[in-house]
Amino acid sequence: MMKYAHVYALFLMVVFCSFCNAQNKTELSTGTTKPETRDVIISNAPGNIVRKIIQDRKGNIWMASWEGIIRYDGKSFTNITNKVTSARFFSVLEDRKGNFWFGTIGSGVYYYDGNSFQNFTTEKGLLNNEVTSIYEDKKGNIWFGVSGGASRYDGKSFRNYIIDGNAINEDWIGKTFPNRQPNGVNTIIEDKTGKLWIGTRGDAFTFDGKTFTIFRNNEGKAFKNVWSIFEDKKGNIWLGADDGLWRYEGSTFTKLSEKGALSILEDKKGNIWTSSVVGRSCELLRYDGKSLSNKTPTVTIVSDGEYNLYFGILEDFDGSIWVGTGSGVYRYDGKAFTYFKSKEGQK
Template identity: 25%
Template structure:
């Protein structure tokens, strides 16, 4: 099953849109004319992505994008046309354009330059879903998500629900830095193997959109917890049996064949004992080509679940616990980690090793 890519945190200011595109064989040459050649990457690399031509894009939290083609490492920043240097995700369209999500908006790289997309709000909130859509976060209160159809970046709003009644408590948004104060502010955006879109919110649960209707997951564990902590639905992954894991080890869900309802099952049995005083939630996850679940917690390393056993892979650098932000599977099914304090890590089959690109 194709790995879910995990995307979150973007804002929108003034945007400029253009439809320019170069063939992929020209993109490599044009890319090399931008940015500065550097010898190493920032320590805060939140996102990892490999494009169709096997080039790597590393997104930092403040120093722009690092592009590695196997020979040279280049750094692209706002000086080169990026809308912001705090990177939150990468996507690629069918033409080979790279879309870079930041907390100040979305930059499109067309092979020769970075272009900032102009968002527009769908006044009638008309949702639509096609196979080639790209979806992005926004920090605006009146809209929850952007859908990019290849021409327009359209702002949409999730269905409003009676949250107080559903969760039996007063539900309010938190307004974390670079996020809106709306309870529907989106943490996680994922696509399942059937092409349905999943949206995980900060305190309003999760929503599944099949192109026609929404299915709302309103479980209390997906909102503000009884002790006041707010994990949020940051990552949504589908296991080999078709169950969905919504950012926690506690439960998994099965959607009915017609998509109108869901059933809840126990997740990893007694999983809370693995975490001592930490809540059993993960901030990023994926399923590998063998059907194993891989999940990261900010501290405590990487967790692998094969359907029976939960295993832990500690990740350290210079005797310090590495703070994990994301996990990614590349074109060769190699696992990568984005971190908040130690750069990038790559799995060698047994442990995660720090990755150091070398300029040739």
């Protein structure tokens, strides 16, 4: 696994280079004490890249990792896919029916109904086998952000949308991409009005069901290299872009930080959490919900990159924050981090 970590580190340097160039010296207020870290050694805990974390309706934690899809039931970790494929996983979704979708880098999408797997690839209509994000819209369609564009699956067939320069166009000829493309979709969400927001390695777009439109700020500037888009409880749209962290309030734009965000989360108390790139590592930040209306909200650096790169973040039912990193998964209870360290990693 170490050799894969080294390969991925090189890949990250390329992917995040524009983020890194945009980082300025931290202007944030920080806590006075640094949270301690407790190591808990458990078999099958992920010891490598954990890119996405979700919690299912039963309370289980699911992780898309380079070692497979790993499920944590509160006591033990189980690798769900190790007997099916050796693919590296980047994304995971539980749909409204309780079934799961797992996105890989190079092997398409795996559908899991709790008993069996089904693999969807370009041979079955998926636009590209590199799947970086998965989202279910209000109509029950499953969207896959892939290298080169996006695919929408209605339960029977795919409709594909290809990034073409500064536009996204629907494909009508059944085109697919066998290899990684220069642009791709990083994130997809649907807001309260039913409009889709799509972040790519190029521009950010909105989609009203008919037309893709480049999203621009009041100065007419497009948001570039958007890795995360999030809608908070008030309906504001947050974007982690190449030039920083932005909040869109329907007519006005507020730039909260010069630092972009790989992931954005609103917790039960209304605080906003981000995993922000700083050089070759990341910071886990918490924006105080009560001060978000201020021009300079109170921000705490919860962790300053000591766990290498931060990726997906999740608040579980108990209020703990889970963080996927380049070396596995951590859980933060507000006072200390618990690092779930695999027994295999002890050898």
